[in-house]
Amino acid sequence: MSTLYVAHAQPGHSGDYSCGIGLHDAHRLRVLPLSPPGGILSRRDSQQDCHHLTPNKSLEISCELSSTGRSVTWYKDDVALHQGQRERYVFGPGRLVIQDARISDAGTYTCLGSGGAGVSVSVAAPIAIEPMPAFQKARVNKSFSILCNIDTEPRPRVSWFLGDSPLTPSDRLILSPGKNGVENAKLTILHVTPQDRNTDRLASQVSTQLLVSVLAITTNEEHKGQGITIDPSEPFVLSCDSGQASVPVKWEKEGDGPIAEDDPRLKVLENKTTWSLTIDKPTPKDAGKYKCTAGADSAEIDAFFKLAATLSERQSTAPSAWVEGKEAYIAVAIVGYPNKFTLTWTKDDRPLKVDDRVTTQKFEEVEDAMIRFKPLTTEDAGKYVCLVDNGKEHVEFEHTVEVKGKYAALLPFIGICVEVAVLCAIVYVVEKKALGDAMRAPVSAVSASELPHEEAEEAAGHAGEEPGQEVPPAPEGQEDEHAAANAPPHEAAAEPAPPQEAADAPPHAPADVPPHAQ
Structure with missing residues (x-):
């Protein structure tokens, strides 16, 4: 004590x-x-x-x-x-x-x-002071008040400090009673200027402080100074609030100068004190540092582009062409801003071994964005992963490779040849079977003009025999002719009927005897 x-x-x-x-x-x-x-x-x-x-x-x-x-x-x-x-x-x-x-x-x-x-x-009694927020924004040319909420008895005396020095009231810095009538518990700043940016502190039984930050222009950044990331799948919007409806905002991009309002992809809109810049279908070229100016005040916004890494099918070797002994490539197309990329390759979760046969090359102005294999070996098969980092974010690209043997490309040709050979064999067997069936079938009727005269007479004689009459056997050598003569009517050739004289000839005339000698 x-x-x-x-x-x-x-x-x-x-x-x-x-x-x-x-x-x-x-x-x-x-x-x-x-x-x-x-x-x-x-x-x-x-x-x-x-x-x-x-x-x-x-x-x-x-x-x-x-x-x-x-x-x-x-x-x-x-x-x-x-x-x-x-x-x-x-x-x-x-x-x-x-x-x-x-x-x-x-x-x-x-x-x-x-x-x-x-x-x-x-x-x-113990003094209860409601802590003030650590940071608070104030508008230029507007009035701004800081209230120190104190609850105690007897009423304490309140002292304000600007930084580390006691605050002196003036026409712009006004002290007035606050909550519960505590003297000097409220500080009002009239016509705020950027020079009012400082830390105000009040003292009573305990101390609390508030950083008063004067921002002439506020942006739509989620966190001040951390910028905005462009997503190519949706429109990109930048906004600046000048706090003054009568002061227009002008936009410009670092390296490109003032934004052209006649660009069909750009839209500049005004809503009271807020001006917005909208870019439809943004591209990596839209990334960079933007500046909005309202009168004598300005604010800068960093616009980043979402990092992405994809396979470049135009420069990469097709999966069917990965054959042992040939040359192959894996190319990665990378977009994003900041555009200073660091690439790290791995194969099957191990660092990629680079030598005279397996090398990395520059692709689309990005170092090590392409892998070259010359010549390919079966050991090159595996999972390749590329880790891309630009300091703002990082992404991974993955590509799996299968390498075929030297003779693997001949397998499709050999398969086609086998299919053709099997088809030809099937056709040959089917045609041969059809020809054999045709040869075993009954012989078609032959026209009478093609038979010898004696056979025609014999056929005519048989035609005149009575029903039930026994037909004597034909001489040797004439069985075929006899069979042809006894063929059914529908198998007979459509030829003119033999002369009547032939029908009267003896049925069994010798084959070597002329008709006129009988």
């Missing part, structure tokens, strides 16, 4: 005293006028203690005047306290006990002897 001794105290010594370094221990001390002769306070009677009450707990205040048997009267804020006035106040020899203390019990307590001597002690 700190003890303060005041020798030969005078009323001019009254005021706020602190038991610590800051104002959090401050308490008010009042020095009463000298008492009549015989009632002079001793040095010990002027001892002052720092009393801080704790809600719902008891607080004891000592007064040595009463401990000496003197009759004393207790006062709170210059109002006399009487026994039984409050149930929580207990008067005892040399002390005052406040039971179940409350915030309202804070104040200045004085024990005054009958001769005018006395001791005055301040009892302070």
Whole structure:
């Protein structure tokens, strides 16, 4: 406990005293006028203690005047306290006990002897200060207020600091009562300027601070200074709020100059104090640093492009062409901004081994974006992964390779040849079977003009035989002719009928005898 001794105290010594370094221990001390002769306070009677009450707990205040048997009267804020006035106040020899203390019990307590001597002690309640946000924006040429919410008894004094220096009120910096009527708890800044950017701090029993940042133009960045990433699948929007409806905003892009408003892909819209720039179907060329200017103020926005890595089918070898002994490529097309890329290749989760046969090359202005295999071996088969990093984000590209053997390309040709051979064999067998069936079938009727004259006569003779008449066997060598003669009518050739004379010829005339000799 700190003890303060005041020798030969005078009323001019009254005021706020602190038991610590800051104002959090401050308490008010009042020095009463000298008492009549015989009632002079001793040095010990002027001892002052720092009393801080704790809600719902008891607080004891000592007064040595009463401990000496003197009759004393207790006062709170210059109002006399009487026994039984409050149930929580207990008067005892040399002390005052406040039971179940409350915030309202804070104040200045004085024990005054009958001769005018006395001791005055301040009892302070804990001060509750609502912390202010660490950061707050203010608009140029607008009014801006900072409120310090303090709840305590007795009412504290509030001091403001600008940075580390005490704040001096002026026509633009106005102090006024805040919540609960606490003096100087509200700071108002009129006609804010960029020079007002600073840290304002207030002090009472505890300190809190607020960084006042004046931003003439605010952007639609999620986090100030971290930029915006362009997604090629949707329109890209930039916006700047100047805070002043009468001040137009002009856009420009670093390296390209002012934005052309007649560009069909661009749209510049105004909504009160906010101006927006919309780019339909953005491309990597739209990435970069943009600047919006409103009067004398400006703000910059970094526009990044979403990083992507895909297979370049135009430069990469087709899967069917990965044949042992040939040359092959894997090319990666990379887009994004920032456009400084770092590539790391792996094969089957291990770092890619680069040598005279397997090399990396530049592709589309990106180093190591292409792998060249010359010649291919079966060991080159596997999963290739490329990790791409541009400092802003990173992506992975994956490509699986299958390498065929040297003679693998002949397999389709051999298969075709086998199919053709099988087809030809089937055709040959079918045709051969059809020809055999035709040869075993009955011989078609032959026209009469093609038979010998004797056979024609014999056929005619047989035609004239009576039904049931036995036909003698034909001579040897004539069985075929006889069979042909006995063929059914529908198998006979459509030839003219033989002459009548032939029909009268003997049925069994010798084959070597002319007809006129019979």
